[in-house]
Structure formats: structure tokens, C-alpha cells
Amino acid sequence: MSSIALSSVLVVLSIVAIIYLTSKVKFSVFGSLFAVSLALALGSGMPLGKVIDTLKSSFGNTLGGISFIIIFGAAIAVCMQKSGGALSIASHILKLAGKGNAKAAMAWTGFIPGLTIFCDTGYIILSGIARSVSASSRTSMPLIAAIMGSSLFVVHCLVPTHPGALAAATALNANLGMLVLASVLFAIPGLLASYYWAGLMDKGQNYAPAEIEDGADDLSQDNLPKFSHALVPVVLPLVLISISTLLTTLGMKDGGATVFHFLGNPVMALLVGMLCGVWLLSRHGGQKGDFTKVLEEAIVKAGPILIITAAGGMFGAIIKETGVGNALGGVLGGASVGLLVPFIIAALLKTAQGSSTVAALTTAAIISPSLQTFGLDSEMGRVFAVLAIGAGSMIASHANDSYFWVVTKFSNIEMQQSLRVFSSSTFVMGVVTFACIWAASAFML
Template sequence: MSSIAISSILVVLSIVAIIYLTAKVKFNVFGALFAVTMALAVFGTGLPFGKVIDAMKTGFGNTLGGISFIIIFGAAIAVCMERSGGALSLATHIMNMAGKKNTKAAVAWTGFIPGLTIFCDTGYIILSGIVRTISATSQLPMPLLASILGTSLFAVHCLVPTHPGALAAATTMNANLGLLVVASIVFAVPGLIAAYFWSSKMCKGMDYAPATVEAPAQPSTTQLPSFAFSLLPVVLPLVLISISTLLTTFGLKDGVAAVFHFLGNPVIALLVGMLCGVWLLACNGGQKGDFSAVLEEAISKAGPILIITGAGGMFGAIIKETGVGGALGEALGSASVGLLVPFIIAALLKTAQGSSTVASITTAAIIVPSLATFGLDSEAGRIFAVLAIGAGSLVASHANDSYFWVVTKFSNIEMEQSLRVFTTSTIVMGVVTFACIWGASFFFL
């Protein structure tokens, strides 16, 4: 048996081991990730013993470097929103507008629209506090609303070229960005709808509890901050990030644009949002010293999330060292089955190493030399190829994906619940999205 075949088996066994240890044995998540990652690094990568820990530290550190400040400031926004009553104000307004029967749909669009320009993990961190409050007030199970919000953000993150994976794939394939933006939004909708109904199906008959939130002394909604005021800590970061994204799309980098790019950096945008949250708290019964208390609570909440998220990135980095993803890509890259090839390669890469962005970029690099072979060497063909890659990068978000841990931990739900509802929903979403893309290709290719 070849070394790559052995490594492939070990990768599969590693994923199964993490799921078993955390979901069934109830072993500590970080402990399970660390132990399994080390075993895989020793037996599945061929790395010298002296390089094993270095590779693990690099994967852990790179993941934290990209998300740590975002998680801390995002957690601070959530604390401010809860303490000031802003989250309850937003949740009450959304429920009053949508009605109890439409609460789930309101949560889906709450994620989908901001997700057009904001990274899924950043968006989930910002919006999770609101959704927890909606779950508590509507008594809808938190795993259900977590999956609906998580998939609505994830759909556009993987498909729309305002995000790095889809944008890099489109650039590699020289696809028409204007047409791709429109097409990707159109095809994200059926995937989101499929995930919405699948999430509901997976929660049906299960004894999943609604979220519990600490409610400050608020005897009536008349004492809550206004809806517009409460929106500021949530919407302002989204607006700043969106402006920066649009300026980048139009190729504007200097002068006034440079200022907006600085403010639109997710770390700075969330810092601004946190300061707005502190202001909201100060204007609604806050006291001296609340800013320090907010940071203390935010760091306390963010700490475990950061550790587990970093460990998930570490696991993904070691999987990459095995070479399994590259071997799978090369093997499938020689097959001539049209759009199915980029979809399968992206899905396997995403499932194996965890990053949708890496899956999209790698798949595009593998596919672009063979576009003519697959009958995709045309303007429409390149657009459909990028869309197929995006659909594949949706499948599947699980233990080696940092976003999986953001959804799980910021929702305060069990890993087993998240795997059952959210992970399976990402699989269904990816398959349904690709089915729609494939069906449409018969009319446009």
C-alpha cells in the first residue's frame, strides 16, 4: 500500500477519533484535538520528530493570528449588547416585525444580507448574541437558530467573490467578476433554503433547549434602548468592512480609500463596534468601571473559544502536511466529467483540511489548466467552474474547521448537536447548490 493511501486512511481515522472522543466519550475538546493531531503528525506526515511540534505550533499560531482580536472584540460587543439590553431590544423588534411564525426566516436573512460583504466567522461573532437572545425569548432551540444563522453566512462566504476564496478562484480562472457576483448570489439562495429546512428537520423530535441569557433588570421593553441605537454596535462594523470591500473591488487603494481600508479592517471595525457598545452601555445605566468589566468578561468568554479554534487550525495544518489533499486533487484532476470535477475536488479538500478558502484556491489552481478538457474554456464555463468550486467548499464544516468551532462555542451548544444539525446542513447546502448550478449549466453552456 502506498504512503499516500496510508496517510488517507489515517486522516479519516483521525476525524472519526475526534468526533468519537468529543461527542461520545465527552473528552475535553482541546485534549482530543491535541492528542489526535500529534498522533497524525507522527504517523501520517513523515515529518521528523523534531519538526512535529513546530508544525503544530505553526498551525495553532497562524489560526489565532487571523482570528484572535476579532473574537475578543466580537465577544466584547456581545457583552455590551447583553448588559445594556441592546440585544433584547433588537431581538424584540425582529420578532415583532417577523412574527413568531417567521422568526427562523428572519434569522436566515439577518445572516445572509450582512454575509454578502463580511466574513462568516466575523458575522457570526457579531450576530450570535442577538440570535441567542431571540432563542431565549422565542423559546426556539439554539442548535436550530445557530445552524440557520451559520449556514446563511457560510453560503455567501463560499460563493460570492467579495470573499477571498471565491475571489481568488475567479481571478485564477479569469472569470467575469460582475456576472459572477450576480450568479453566485442567485445560487446561494436555494442552498440556504435547503439548509434552512434541513436544520429544522434535524431538530425535529430532539430535546434541544433554547439559549439562556443573563437578563439585566429590565421589567419592560419600554426601558430598553431604541432599536436604531442598539443597531449601531452591530451595523457600524459591517458598514465599515463593506465599504473597504467595495473600494477593493473597484481597485481604489490610496488617499481617502486608504483611511476606509484601515477602518474596514475587521479588527479595527470590531474595535469601533466595541466602543459603540460601551457607549450604548454607558447611556443605558452603565457605571464607572464597566469598560474594564466588559473586557474582563469578553476575555473570559473568548479564551476557551480561542484555544479550541486554534487547535482546530492546528489539526487542519497537520492534515495539509500529510499531502492527502494534493493527491486527491491530482487524481480527480485527470477525470473528464465537467463541472463535477471541481465540485468533488473542492469538497474533498474542504472536508480534509477545513479551510474553504484553501479548498477554493487549490482547486482553481488544479482545474485551470484543464478547462478546455472539461468543456469549460468559455466566459460562461469559467463562471460555472468557479461556482462549482464554491459549492464544493461548502462541504463540510466539521471539527477541523475554525468556523465550526465559532458556531458551536459562541452558541453555547454541544459539539454533538452542532455536528448533527450544522455540519449536516452544510453538506446538504453544498449538494443542493451544486445540483442547481449543474442543472443551470445545461441551459447556459
């Protein structure tokens, strides 16, 4: 057996081992990635003197590329939760839409805060509103849960303020400014697809609306921040990134544009968003010392994500050393499958082991050496590769995904109802999102 063939077998076994350890044995994701990376390095014949250095450098490089963004993003989420900003956005959207448009309102209620708030945290914060809307509009709770759950999930998988997309972007060296704009745009058709599909799956099932529980969130709370104020920590970072990207597209990189490029760097943009979040919190229930508390809580929330993502980068570096990625590109590159490869790999990994983040970072590690073979070794090609990975990491949220249980349990619905309406919606959402990405790539690559 050739060395590449042996390495290919070892890589496949490594991926199977990660899936088995995380989903069946319930071993920690970091422990699984570290053990498998070490075993793959030794099994593939990497010189012993190089093994530890590769593990350390790849872990550190990945951590350096993502740490500020994830910590500042987590801090924004903490501020939006503690200040009532997320509830303010949700309440305002619902009031504008009216009870007759409750379903559409719930879609945007998840989508907008979800740009910076992780999907599980966002759903927990907004679940009381979802139950209130279901009860007051007499709309099936599984349908409301699927719509809001999907709207949070689509941006979580695509937008690089979230760990999976950010890890993939770091591994593939994609332009974050372009990726932020493109990911938000491509998330919209995915959201619409899941919205209509959830309605089809709910139709004729006679699922019951929610019953209001004691302590459920009240949409008429008077002490929430103003809608315009609550939007600032979420929208301002996106505006700053957009301005920088637009100036770059127009070829304006020097002179007065340097200030906008500095502020539009994702790290600085999210730092500005975090400071705006702290300001929002100070005006609504905040106390002296909240800035320190926000950072501490953000670090606690971001810590596990940072460690897991950095471990994924470590695994990816070992895969690159084996040469399997180049071999994969050589086999599949001539088949003109391009973006289909990262999409399918991410979808298989997500469905098998449950974590969108692990699926995204592992897929990026596998395909990174093959970008040139797939015709994706350009600035836009790398952006589209990350988008394809994000679409694949949506397929599908089911019983091995912790987010599935957040949606199911915090909505007080049955597992079979959630599988039928929510899980199937995430599958359709991923397929439609990828179809739009693939279609757009035909004109832009």
C-alpha cells in the same frame, strides 16, 4: 504500500479518531486535535526535529490570524446581550411585522443579531421572545424554534465573524472582505429554504404553541435601546468592510481610500463595532468599568474557541506535510467536482461529530493543498471554497450537536419534534445554500 497511500490511510484514521474521541469518548476537542496531530506527525515519518516546531508555528500562526476578530466579535455579543440590544432588534422587527407575520419576523429576528452573536448565545438570549411569539400568535413552538434556530445557524456557519468560517478563511487565505459580503448574500436563500421546509415539516403535526412561563421576556419593555442605536454595533462593521471591498473592486487602493481600507479591515471594523457596543451599554444600564468587564467576559467566551481553532490549524499543517491533500486533488481534480469536494467533506464531518467549527477547519486543512487542482486557486475561488465548506458545515444539526440541545431545551420541545422540524431544516438549508453557491460559481470562476 507507497508513502502517499500510507499517509492517506493515516489521515483517514486520524479523522475517525477525532470523531470518536470527541463524540463517543467525550474527550476535549483541543486534547483530541493535539493528540491526533502528534500521532499523525510521528506516524507519517516526519523528522522528529521538525514535529514540535511545526505544531508550535502552525498553532501560533492560526491564532494570530483569528484572535482579534473572535475576541472583538465576542465583545459585541456581550454588549448586545447586556444592553438589551439584541432584544431591541427582535422586538422592533416583531412589532413591524405584526403577530400575523410572526414566522417571518422570527426569521429576521435571528438573522440580523446572528451576524455577530454566536448561534447558541443568540438563541439563549432570544428564546424568551420565541416562546412569547409562539404563545401570542398560537403558532407551533417547534416551528418557531426551527425558524429562529435556523436563521441564527445559517450566518453562524457562513459569515466569518464566526469561528468556523473564519478558521476556514484563514486556512485558505481567502479575502475576508469579499467573503463577508458573499456569505451574507448566500445565507438568505438558505434561510428562505429552511423557513419553508420547517413549515412543511410542521404542517399537520398538531404541535402545541408555547406556554408563557414566569420570567419570560416581555416584548413591551420600555428600557430597551432604540432600534436604530441597537443596529449600530451589528451593521456598522459590515458597512465598513463593504466600503473597503467596493473600493478595492474599483481599483482604489491609495490616497484617501487608505483610511477606508484601514477601517474596513475586519479587525478594525469589529473593533469599531465593539466600541459602539460599549457606548450602547453605557447608555442602557452600564456602569463605570464596564469596558474592562466586557473585554474580560469576551476573552472568557472566546478563549475555548481560539484554542480549538488554533489546534485545528495545527492539525491542518500536519496534514499538509503528509502530502495527502495534493494526492486528493490529483485523484479528484479531473472529475470536475470542484466545490463539491469541500462541501461533502464538511457535511460528513459535521454530521458525524457535531461541531460545525471542527468540520470547517478540518475540511479547510484537507483541501488547502489541492485548491489549484480543483481550479479554486484564485481570489474568488478561495472565497467560494470557504462558502462551500460553510454550507457543508450546516448538515445537519442533530443529537450530537450542542446547538441542537440549546434549541430543543430552551424551547421546551420534544427531541423528536426538534429532529423532524429543526434538524431536517438545517439539512435542506445546507443543500440549497450550496446549490446557490455552485450555480453562482459557474459565472464567477
